[in-house]
Amino acid sequence: MDYVAIEKKWNKIWEDTKLYKFDEKKLDKKFYLLEMFSYPSGANLHLGHWWNFGLSDSFGRFKRLQGYNVFQPMGFDAFGLPAENYAIKTGIHPEDSTRHNIAIMERQLKAMGAMFNWEYEVITCNPDYYKWTQWLFVQLFKHGLAYQKEAPVNFCPSCNTTIANEQVVDGVCERCGSEVIRKNMKQWFFKITNYADELLSGLDKIDWPEKTKTLQRNWIGKSVGAEVDFKLENSNEKLTVFTSRVDTLFGVTFLVIAPEHKLVSKLVTKECEKDVLEYVEKASKKDEITRTSTTSPKTGVFTGSYVINPLTNEKVPVFVADYVISTYATGIVMGVAGHDARDFDFAKKYHLPIKQVIVEKGKKDTALPYCEYGELVNSQEFSGFTSEEAKVKIVEKLEKIGAGRFKTNVRLRYWSVGRQRYWGCPIPIVHCSHCGAVAVDEKDLPVVLPHITDYKPDGKGPLGKCKEFMQTTCPKCGRPAEREADTLDTFVDSSFYQLRYPESLHNNKEIFSREYVNKMLPVNCYVGGIEHATMHLLYSRFITKFLRDIGCLDFDEPFQRLFHQGMVLGPDGKKMSKRNTSKTADDYVNTYGSDALRLHMMFSLKYIDGGIWNDEGLKHIKAFMERVERIVLKWHKEKGDSKNYGSAEKELDYVLNRTIKEVAQNFESFSFNSAVARIMELVNAMYKYDTLKEKNAELMEKTVKDLLVILSPSAPHFTEELWEQIGEKYSIFNQRYPSFDASKIVLDEVEIAVQINSKIVARLNVGSTLSNEEILKIVKNDEKISALISGKTIMKEIVVPKRLVNLIVK
């Protein structure tokens, strides 16, 4: 069979007959299968694309055979930095290169012959798409979840632009090498933190990999603890600290405040002023990356002030130190050197006392073995409790004296969405000198991104230089006003795209029609890389919950089930690139055909884990396909005539039904390698049966047809062709996945292992329908076994049906 030719043939027929068209009238059986859309890089479709799209397409085909109305749309995440950087280098406008690249990728993706529903395509840089990105922004703005705030950004003075964290390498600009400075600028943020609790609890009801859920949990970083107020000596001012270890309050020997903290100026005494100011000045120059590196030494300076521990009334000194960050919790930390590594380092450096609290009776805090350095302290009042109980008792006491309370903090920060870049979705905001920041009227959306030629980043947003764009009137008061020059982070574009896919065909006046979208979503199965665990996957969940709250959606989790593909690596174990791969996907498709490539990918590596690409097996997969072809065509031609149904038939029937059952299970868990293995076993069984002279015609026919249907998701063109060659009606993808006959998966006889004292001593064949008692009787009557157990007492008999018998004797 000429694989390359038949693939062209069937791709055309599938397209001409619109075989995979999604049926909007049958939404009760819909299955929304989504693969994370990709950035149009313009490179040739590489093996990674095949791995991602090809294999999830096989899953989609499997769901189709199960009778589902599969919705598998495709689109492009088209805004973003790479096109812009490319433009700065080559002078080709981002819009032109992006359109060009999309055209290339569309053509190649279509050539894959996958079931993509192209009529529903979305492209995030199209005004009819980003109209809704802006609509979403306006909703968030109206509900107080989008707002502007001064915040530090990385700024390269030589390139005159803000740059992303990833572009700062060792505190230096990646492109020009000059030192990056931190600069405060007004930035747009989304208050994702309002949903922190829900983002956490929602994880319990979705079918996602545990690993991904853990990543999100840690990222949100919920910390349960307490706030404690320390009164300043000789003043009414108090310093509030947050701690998750309030049970160590007896061990506090100092307090530490972040250099940027507002209260620092109030704490500093005359004698210490010079040192403190110097330290604060130095700290403000350090960028966050150096400051937060583990290796940097813990430095600080005494403020001259003391505070009173509300529980012990002890007087402890207050220090300023940059190991405390101002943005988390209260920006002030109590120093317990006996229980915290950082506090310990700090105390040693500045010769502060180290105290270790006996937190739990008879138990030392295992976190830090610092006892040798410090004094052991204990409290009569709280001894005898576990540390968790002590925490509660202590906070209750603090509450009574008005010096503390239970408190929960999250590490999750506001989502910064403003970008001082050209190639993104314009923020639909007008700045008016009278009304302030005003949202553009919904009826005036989209705010179209102008086609400008000077898109070089300038630190303020290149759109600012485009007068025609910037000059407008205030939607509220009608006075002349200016537009916002920033564009949106591309993660905003992709935070709701799964909602737009079903709607993109209809072009309604609303973002989506409520009834329809609530029937189409949530996405039943989402496939994509784990690298998006704490970005895209978190942002989409946030936006979905927000849209539910404003009454648009009836559900609050966008993706019911999630799978991550592993990565296909080059021979050097590194990510595939032009450097380490000599062959492209096209090379393989043109020699072996796409079905062989797909089957080989399915079989040779675990989908979830990925691994190093090896093309050696491709020729063997091709051989396997030829083996299938031979037996299928032979049995089709031969047509046995015997009607008898003996043990050989039973055996083949057994393998067939077991394969039907297990391949379905394997597909459901994305264990494609095992699914292919089971199909190979079936083919082996067919060859074994083929050696017989007398064959059962009905069984042969059923086996051939079932084999083709079972194999069709994994080798679509190949099986479609064979389906036609054996004279069946187009298309194999309108067939149903065969159901198995449970009674056929029962063998007449099974081999059981016989153990004496848990050691295997024999293997016996027994009837599979026998009861445990009958099996035991046979085992004990066996010559060899009875010899082994004669004269001994049987203490215990364990029978595992169809598996083994274990006799415990003495």
Add this chain to the structure above:
RNA sequence: CCAGGUGUGGCGGAAUGGCAGACGCACAGGACUUAAAAUCCUGAGAGGGCAACUUCGUGUGGGUUCAAGUCCCACCACCUGGACCA
């Protein structure tokens, strides 16, 4: 440092607590062939034995269990994230 994950033949990889190594590759042997390739069949974890057979085996050490690759504890190695989150 911290968190999470992984560890099974020469290789990719299978195993709801129940006969470890399915399936495939590489390997060896046989059939077909003048021959090779292809194809079909057979063998195969490692060690020992002519053999029947036997010992050891899922990173290391312990534990639970009649039974552990699988569950629990500790450790080692590798991979991936996060960076001082109080």
